[in-house]
Amino acid sequence: MPNDLVAALDIGGTKIAGALVDSGGRLLARTQRPTPARESAERLGAAVDGVLGELAATPHWYRVGAVGIGSAGPVDAKAGTVSPVNIPAWRDHPLVADVRERVGDLPVSLIGDGPAIAAAEHWQGAAKGRTDALCMVVSTGVGGGLVLGGSLHSGPTGNAGHIGHISVDMDGDPCPCGSRGCVETIASGTNIARRAREAGWRPGPGQDATAAGVAAAARAGDPPARAAFERAARALAAGIAATAALVELEIAVVGGGVARSGDVLFDPLRAELKRYATLPYLHGLILAPAATGADAGLIGAAAAGWQLLGLQVA
Known part of the structure; x- marks a missing residue:
């Protein structure tokens, strides 16, 4: 059943979380790593890679149709960049381009973590x-x-x-x-x-x-x-x-x-x-x-991913 899941990333000052989420907002797989917020852009990228790698290793990855990212901000959704106040090494960092390199042809959406929680609470909360x-x-x-x-x-x-x-x-x-x-x-x-x-x-x-x-x-x-x-x-x-x-x-x-x-x-x-x-x-x-609790950021990021696939959930 391809395209019936989205991959969601929730990037904050303390953790980088990832999940596979269906159109009902249910999480089929979930993982997270600490955010190396005071370290280099390379270490931050490696943490994102690790989360995506764990999701891609699940038996459900072939069903993923899009990736939604909710990130601490400010973000620039048009440019696909992030400059989180609490992550100094990322200033105008091309996060969407980085993620696209790792997920192939999948479309990628970016929203701030605030809009992500709003999407989650309006969809499920x-x-x-x-x-x-x-x-x-x-x-x-x-x-x-x-x-x-x-x-x-x-x-x-x-x-x-x-x-x-x-x-x-x-x-x-x-x-x-x-x-x-x-x-x-x-x-x-x-x-x-x-x-x-x-x-x-x-x-x-x-x-x-x-x-x-x-x-x-x-x-x-x-x-x-x-x-x-x-x-x-x-x-x-x-x-x-x-x-x-x-x-x-x-x-x-x-x-x-x-x-x-x-x-x-x-x-x-x-x-x-x-x-x-x-x-x-x-x-x-x-x-x-x-x-929506601790998964709000993931649910909201998933909502952004679902919108790429034409499903208005929030």
């Missing part, structure tokens, strides 16, 4: 059936994508909805993107942990020093840990409210590793969103956790 949605990933970085008028709106270069680089603090910290006070500088997992440490939080023996450890401490009532999450929630709420005011949304969906902190994030986020989303047409804005 919390935004299913919604006409206008913002879907976010809060993890090593902060990204987002938009569904407008019932369809994924990724913009001319594939970066529309990149909420992580909306500035919410005019005098805030410099961001690797070159701006200042971006949502990502406050609300990413890396910066939540940094803020908590600066305020005096320290993980106990054997405890996690990342945002997951901060979340556990916040759940136990640790003041610096709670303050770091509250500050992150404020930044996210400001970005969500600004986006909703601009394009008018039904729902904001939040996923990613930080979102898996649960009420530690969502309780202050709901409270802060009420403070920022004050216009009458924003009062009905729904806030929901993502439903």
